[in-house]
Amino acid sequence: MANPKILVFAGSIRNGSFNARLAALAVKELVIADAEVTHISLGDFPLPLYDGNLETLNGPPDNAYKLKRLFCTHEGIFIVSPEYNASVTPLLKNTIDWVSRVREGREVPLAAYKDRVFAIAGASPGPFGAMRSLMALRQVLEVGCGALVIPEMVAVREATNAFDERDNLTDTRAAGALKNAVQRLVDVARSSAIGSGQ
Numbered sequence: 001m002a003n004p005k006i007l008v009f010a011g012s013i014r015n016g017s018f019n020a021r022l023a024a025l026a027v028k029e030l031v032i033a034d035a036e037v038t039h040i041s042l043g044d045f046p047l048p049l050y051d052g053n054l055e056t057l058n059g060p061p062d063n064a065y066k067l068k069r070l071f072c073t074h075e076g077i078f079i080v081s082p083e084y085n086a087s088v089t090p091l092l093k094n095t096i097d098w099v100s101r102v103r104e105g106r107e108v109p110l111a112a113y114k115d116r117v118f119a120i121a122g123a124s125p126g127p128f129g130a131m132r133s134l135m136a137l138r139q140v141l142e143v144g145c146g147a148l149v150i151p152e153m154v155a156v157r158e159a160t161n162a163f164d165e166r167d168n169l170t171d172t173r174a175a176g177a178l179k180n181a182v183q184r185l186v187d188v189a190r191s192s193a194i195g196s197g198q
Contacts, residue, residue: 010080011079012082013041018123035185075192076116089133117150
């Protein structure tokens with residue numbers, strides 16, 4: 001069986017971001033699970049705040065096209081979401097919104113979110129482990145974009161003390177949840193790749 005291609009990114013570009021660290025750990029776990037991984041930073045794909053007038057005038061920006069094409073060349077996508085005011089970050093929501101607006105050729109609407117599987121995770125310094133952000137992100141992806149999101153979610157609480165000196169998770173339950181989510185993502189992505197003949 002071919003190794004599925006998985007795209008990984010965090011919804012934060014802050015220096016020392018807990019969620020960027022969690023995304024890097026997800027990359028390691030995905031490689032162990034025999035996935036072919038692409039790890040990006042949204043900082044390398046700056047986008048203006050979504051504005052319908054801007055889109056009408058100029059169309060989606062180049063980086064929205066680049067991200068859409070990245071989405072479409074992977075069978076799975078692992079998104080790590082920080083929590084801002086009980087929801088997703090403006091950076092992540094803006095990225096999702098712009099990518100949702102890109103269509104090329106005869107693509108169906110929301111093509112970047114179709115025919116691939118998503119996994120979501122998050123870390124926060126508080127006791128909820130970004131869970132409210134993950135619920136909001138699930139709604140955006142599933143209801144707003146029609147994406148398939150696996151039921152397993154990874155919520156890392158007390159993030160200030162959640163990582164050891166090698167950036168592994170110190171909480172065995174969180175570590176186990178990450179491994180389970182990674183394996184489910186890889187399994188579903190591999191099935192999707194086989195089903196589509198990729």
